[in-house]
Amino acid sequence: MRRYLPFAIIGLIFVIAAGGGLLLFRSKNVSTPIRIVPGKPGAEPAHIRGSDQARVTLEEFGDYQCVPCHFLAKTLLKVEHDYGTKVRIIFRHYPLKKHVHAYTAACAAEAAGVQGRFWEMHDLLFQNSPQWGKETPRPIISLVPNAPDVSPEEKAAEVRAIFAGYAEKLGLDVERFKRDMDSEQVRGRIRSDQERAASVGVDRTPSVFMNGLTVPYTSFDEVDLRRTLDAELSGQTPTPVPPTPGSNLQIPTPTPPK
Amino acid sequence: MKDKQTVPGPRPWLFVLAALLSLVGLADSIYLTVTHLTGENAACFASSGCSEVLASAYASVGKIPLAAFGALGYFTAFSCSVLAAFGYPRARSFLTVLVAGMLATTLWLLYVQAFVLYAFCDFCLISAALTLSLSAIVAASHFIERRRRSAAKQAIRRES
Numbered sequence: 334m335r336r337y338l339p340f341a342i343i344g345l346i347f348v349i350a351a352g353g354g355l356l357l358f359r360s361k362n363v364s365t366p367i368r369i370v371p372g373k374p375g376a377e378p379a380h381i382r383g384s385d386q387a388r389v390t391l392e393e394f395g396d397y398q399c400v401p402c403h404f405l406a407k408t409l410l411k412v413e414h415d416y417g418t419k420v421r422i423i424f425r426h427y428p429l430k431k432h433v434h435a436y437t438a439a440c441a442a443e444a445a446g447v448q449g450r451f452w453e454m455h456d457l458l459f460q461n462s463p464q465w466g467k468e469t470p471r472p473i474i475s476l477v478p479n480a481p482d483v484s485p486e487e488k489a490a491e492v493r494a495i496f497a498g499y500a501e502k503l504g505l506d507v508e509r510f511k512r513d514m515d516s517e518q519v520r521g522r523i524r525s526d527q528e529r530a531a532s533v534g535v536d537r538t539p540s541v542f543m544n545g546l547t548v549p550y551t552s553f554d555e556v557d558l559r560r561t562l563d564a565e566l567s568g569q570t571p572t573p574v575p576p577t578p579g580s581n582l583q584i585p586t587p588t589p590p591k
Numbered sequence: 592m593k594d595k596q597t598v599p600g601p602r603p604w605l606f607v608l609a610a611l612l613s614l615v616g617l618a619d620s621i622y623l624t625v626t627h628l629t630g631e632n633a634a635c636f637a638s639s640g641c642s643e644v645l646a647s648a649y650a651s652v653g654k655i656p657l658a659a660f661g662a663l664g665y666f667t668a669f670s671c672s673v674l675a676a677f678g679y680p681r682a683r684s685f686l687t688v689l690v691a692g693m694l695a696t697t698l699w700l701l702y703v704q705a706f707v708l709y710a711f712c713d714f715c716l717i718s719a720a721l722t723l724s725l726s727a728i729v730a731a732s733h734f735i736e737r738r739r740r741s742a743a744k745q746a747i748r749r750e751s
Binding site: 335338339342343346347350353354357358399400401404431466549553 | 707
């Protein structure tokens with residue numbers, strides 16, 4: 334009997350692990366998109382890239398210093414290029430407190446937006462985030478929960494010169510750009526986006542909604558995102574379900590195309 | 592049963608401890624695998640970089656979550672530990688090789704979190720602590736085995 338005991342123990346644990354994993358998977362599986370209530374409007378007018386006639390609107394809540402956002406930005410550029418007028422992108426700011434330069438970067442994007450070059454600065458910030466994001470050592474572990482409404486602008490001064498360099502590269506009025514970065518207009522827009530994020534239950538970056546439905550972060554790679562978009566364009570997106578009790582998500586229906 | 596232990600080996604409780612730690616690691620890895628596959632937020636309690644780590648390009652190999660490999664590793668470590676506790680020396684050898692591989696992977700992932708992603712996730716750190724503990728147990732088992740063999744040889748010499 335003792336001879337078989339270790340194998341019995343191993344077999345029992347295998348069954349428990351496989352069964353437990355399967356049960357957990359079934360209880361958490363959110364492959365069905367979730368539709369949730371409209372939240373606050375966010376900054377108006379929103380930064381929208383793409384056709385007004387687009388059938389699919391992707392609304393991203395992002396942080397310029399977040400690594401997955403950097404990868405997603407590359408994917409979205411390809412998607413925008415390939416889907417043309419079928420897809421449009423709305424970008425909203427959700428700078429995380431733990432990213433010490435993220436808020437300054439959001440200010441830079443908005444300040445460029447004042448001069449009509451938001452998307453150009455947006456692309457530059459994401460393309461170069463591995464460089465400017467490493468300008469100063471960052472805390473290894475933050476024990477402070479993410480707080481979307483806190484400005485770490487004191488810490489961001491050292492990257493301002495880099496952002497001013499981007500502004501110069503884009504042909505902006507650099508002095509005005511620097512002034513606008515600190516303006517109430519710019520801060521107000523970021524604050525509005527943060528309020529919208531909070532109102533719809535965003536708790537991480539990137540968070541993406543497609544025509545008011547959740548896009549799981551596991552679908553942010555190019556192949557899966559294309560599959561998700563194709564399903565939506567062909568009307569094959571699974572029927573959305575309401576958010577589960579206790580979920581933060583309260584996804585809004587994006588503003589319909591004008 | 593041919594490779595059943597015939598010489599004194601390390602104490603079985605070391606392997607029982609290794610098996611228990613492997614079970615914790617298995618549960619941790621299964622949780623991370625499921626959260627990855629379902630797109631749920633991992634319930635981080637201390638660090639704030641869970642989503643960044645788990646959504647990063649380093650969190651999967653192709654379509655397979657890295658945590659699934661972790662689950663496989665921990666289950667194999669558990670099996671080897673149980674067999675070793677029952678006196679199978681080959682299981683001990685295999686456990687040593689396996690844990691060495693897990694340790695190397697853990698060190699790489701810690702490097703990625705600290706210097707590439709600048710973010711940590713609690714469950715990854717728990718897994719790292721478990722792997723480091725397993726490594727210490729395996730190293731201790733070899734140390735004890737060596738001491739016991741040495742003591743046995745000296746006893747034989749004294750008797751002869």
